[in-house]
Amino acid sequence: MINRIASFGRSGIDLVISFGQAGRFLAGVLSGVPHPATGFPLLMKQLYSVGVLSLAIIVVSGLFIGMVLGLQGYTILSDFGSEAAIGQMIALTLVRELGPVVTALLFAGRAGSALTAEIGLMKATEQLSSMEMMGVDPLRRVIAPRLWAGFIAMPVLAIIFSMVGIWGGMLVGVEWLGVFEGSYWGNMQASVDFWDDVVNGVIKSVVFGFVCAWIAVYQGYDCVPTSAGISSATTKTVVYSSLAVLGLDFVLTAVMFGNF
Amino acid sequence: MTQRTTDITVGLFMLAGLAALLFLALQVSGLSPKSAKSTYTIYADFNDTGGITPRGRVSMAGVTVGTIDSISLNKETFQARVAMSIHGDVDNIPADSAAVIRTSGLLGEQYIDISIGGEMDSLKEGDTFYSTQSAMNIERLISNFASGK
Amino acid sequence: MGLSSYISLKDVVFSRSGRRIFNGVSVDIPRGKITAIMGPSGSGKTTLLRLVGGQLRPDSGSIMVDGHPISELRRKELYKFREKMGMLFQSGALFTDLSVYENVAFPMRVHTKLPEDMIHDIVLMKLEAVGLRGARKLMPSELSGGMGRRVALARSIALDPELIMYDEPFAGQDPIGMGVLVKLIRDLNSSMGLTSVLVSHDVKESLSICHYACIIADGKVIGTGTPAELQDHPSEQVQQFLNGHPDGPVPFHYPSSAAAEDFGLSGGVS
Numbered sequence A: 001m002i003n004r005i006a007s008f009g010r011s012g013i014d015l016v017i018s019f020g021q022a023g024r025f026l027a028g029v030l031s032g033v034p035h036p037a038t039g040f041p042l043l044m045k046q047l048y049s050v051g052v053l054s055l056a057i058i059v060v061s062g063l064f065i066g067m068v069l070g071l072q073g074y075t076i077l078s079d080f081g082s083e084a085a086i087g088q089m090i091a092l093t094l095v096r097e098l099g100p101v102v103t104a105l106l107f108a109g110r111a112g113s114a115l116t117a118e119i120g121l122m123k124a125t126e127q128l129s130s131m132e133m134m135g136v137d138p139l140r141r142v143i144a145p146r147l148w149a150g151f152i153a154m155p156v157l158a159i160i161f162s163m164v165g166i167w168g169g170m171l172v173g174v175e176w177l178g179v180f181e182g183s184y185w186g187n188m189q190a191s192v193d194f195w196d197d198v199v200n201g202v203i204k205s206v207v208f209g210f211v212c213a214w215i216a217v218y219q220g221y222d223c224v225p226t227s228a229g230i231s232s233a234t235t236k237t238v239v240y241s242s243l244a245v246l247g248l249d250f251v252l253t254a255v256m257f258g259n260f
Numbered sequence B: 001m002t003q004r005t006t007d008i009t010v011g012l013f014m015l016a017g018l019a020a021l022l023f024l025a026l027q028v029s030g031l032s033p034k035s036a037k038s039t040y041t042i043y044a045d046f047n048d049t050g051g052i053t054p055r056g057r058v059s060m061a062g063v064t065v066g067t068i069d070s071i072s073l074n075k076e077t078f079q080a081r082v083a084m085s086i087h088g089d090v091d092n093i094p095a096d097s098a099a100v101i102r103t104s105g106l107l108g109e110q111y112i113d114i115s116i117g118g119e120m121d122s123l124k125e126g127d128t129f130y131s132t133q134s135a136m137n138i139e140r141l142i143s144n145f146a147s148g149k
Numbered sequence C: 001m002g003l004s005s006y007i008s009l010k011d012v013v014f015s016r017s018g019r020r021i022f023n024g025v026s027v028d029i030p031r032g033k034i035t036a037i038m039g040p041s042g043s044g045k046t047t048l049l050r051l052v053g054g055q056l057r058p059d060s061g062s063i064m065v066d067g068h069p070i071s072e073l074r075r076k077e078l079y080k081f082r083e084k085m086g087m088l089f090q091s092g093a094l095f096t097d098l099s100v101y102e103n104v105a106f107p108m109r110v111h112t113k114l115p116e117d118m119i120h121d122i123v124l125m126k127l128e129a130v131g132l133r134g135a136r137k138l139m140p141s142e143l144s145g146g147m148g149r150r151v152a153l154a155r156s157i158a159l160d161p162e163l164i165m166y167d168e169p170f171a172g173q174d175p176i177g178m179g180v181l182v183k184l185i186r187d188l189n190s191s192m193g194l195t196s197v198l199v200s201h202d203v204k205e206s207l208s209i210c211h212y213a214c215i216i217a218d219g220k221v222i223g224t225g226t227p228a229e230l231q232d233h234p235s236e237q238v239q240q241f242l243n244g245h246p247d248g249p250v251p252f253h254y255p256s257s258a259a260a261e262d263f264g265l266s267g268g269v270s
Helices: A002-032 A036-050 A052-079 A081-126 A127-133 A137-177 A181-191 A192-220 A226-255 B005-027 B138-146 C045-052 C075-084 C100-111 C116-129 C145-156 C176-194 C203-209 C226-230 C236-243
Strands: B040-048 B056-059 B063-074 B079-087 B099-101 B108-114 B131-135 C005-016 C019-029 C034-038 C060-065 C086-087 C164-168 C196-202 C211-215 C219-226
Touching: A002 A137, A002 A192, A036 A052, A036 A081, A036 A137, A036 B005, A036 C226, A052 B005, A081 A127, A081 A137, A081 A181, A081 A226, A081 B005, A081 C236, A127 A137, A127 C086, A137 A181, A137 A192, A137 B005, A181 B005, A192 A226, A192 B005, A192 C005, B005 C211, B040 B063, B040 B099, B040 B131, B079 C045, C005 C045, C005 C196, C019 C034, C019 C045, C019 C196, C019 C211, C019 C219, C034 C045, C034 C176, C034 C203, C045 C164, C045 C196, C075 C086, C086 C145, C100 C116, C100 C145, C116 C176, C116 C236, C145 C176, C176 C196, C176 C203, C196 C203, C203 C226, C211 C236, C219 C226, C219 C236, C226 C236
Parallel strands: B056 B108, B099 B131, C034 C196, C034 C211, C086 C164, C164 C196
Antiparallel strands: B040 B079, B056 B063, B063 B079, B099 B108, C005 C019, C005 C060, C211 C219
16 A cells, blocks of 8 residues: 555656656757757758648648538538538637647647657667767757747648638538538638637647647657667657647637636 | 758748638638728617627628627616727717617527617717617516516 | 876766666776777676766766866866767767768868868868768768768767767677778877777777777776786686686676576475
8 A cells, every 4th residue: 555655656756757857858958049040941951841741631631621520510500500600610610629739639640750759769879969979969959940840830730721621611511512602701700700719729729839849859859769769759749749739728728718 | 852942842831821821810700901990989888788798799780880899887877888899980870879789580699789860960989879778588578478568 | 197198087986777887987098099998798888988978977986088077067168078079879870861971071060160162171081081982972871880880980080089989889890890990990099199999898809909908897997907918917807808708707697596496496396
């Protein structure tokens, strides 16, 4: 019994320690502004691999989710004879919730895991150590551009996701099921507010981007430099990012749209 | 891939994001540059505001002419005081007009409708509606009907 | 000690995850010579290099490199100081996303503001020194293990360091590759006057090039001296390591309970 309590306490302390380490890691990454001449090309390269290469999966998923929302929404709303509200439903769901959340989940799977594996492998092959021995801080040279790239790319991806989704919903609702196009857009415009809905959605995705990128680079940097260690770090990235995104989403939604 | 190609692709990516944001702003949320034009605030006191909320619609003959800013309790009269911003170009609402809370459809959202009066003077910034008509409450309507009043 | 020693470790104690790796190690490494640090696998030879490079900090004891207390330097000073050090990692540790040329140019691009044509010349000179000028356009994944290590060597001497540390340079090399590396290490030392520290458990090759050697086992230094002195060292442990006897002070068997018990022959079992 005592042992069990002790081990419970120990795992609690371990948790606090790992949060502390992740925080110190973050401070190390963000401290020190990189020289623009060297930092900018590195950031561009990472934005390419984190953002541009994630674009395909984001666009395709956004399109399908918008189309599914169109179908489901039509079926439900037509029971009340208010299928004209379909545009409003699709836009609000996407802009407030599904855009930021699904993008973050896909991002964690597509880009986060790649970041973790890449950094983990650099650690396993001593590239990070050798950089340190050359007098170059890997936190600034390797980690910082990746963190910033994730942070910048996520909102852009989420906005594109929402846009494609709304367009996909229109394909199904207007082109296929025959909702009047004017009421699709009109209802949407009447109920979606730029600041309260669109901007809050973007803020959500900024937060998610930061958290996902942080988890991914930290897991890579902190992993045990063996093949088993890298694979478990990659899994952790996806699991922790997804949990963090869904948990934070609840908190942010309560704060932004809770009305209390 | 050369640095230049990377820069261009990333630039296109960021532009696509910007374009998507513009789409969300203009086409989806209906934010138009002209909605930033001048407005003036007028007030109305209601006995019962029903289900109207801030950001709700203020209309005149079915045309949206403004939005509800805030709803607060007037502690002296125990009435609800509703502040609404009216578009600046609608500057000739007769001073004896009435603010009426209406429902769009049977179960739809509630909004404020301005029913036009006949006076020559018009409402200005800070004025209050002379007469109002509170929200129609279906429960009260039914109970009144049932008790035969 | 004295002026001639470039690195001097004094009573260094270091433990990691509860395990004591060094228990009062004192080593002096003379300037401008090749010193080999040898010892069985797992005796902490690589850890020693990391302590010297300032990547790890000792629990107690002092580490002086060229008169500077490396473990007390602030982060910025340490990074500055490391420009004087080169380290060749066991795996080579080439940056896999850069070509051979860019790998060698990397330290110069980061630490100097040399014009591009100058960097070009220096990179080719360094690659020429390791015999791989023709491979400058290849990517690290296209190199063999030995070639990768030579490129890494070219990279670690790119800034003309005063000290170069080799971590297991011979591990996993075929005889030719090994011969090439032995020649390179010796040439670099004599032509550039580098202080070289060589960590290895390849006794024959190490003793053939080093001026001094030092054997570490069980967290302690068990023998130091020139190769000739070590051959005649009285310690049994040193002799076992140098000659590769399977059994001796370092036992063949991992510590275990009595064999009879494990095999179920202790009588009590039916």
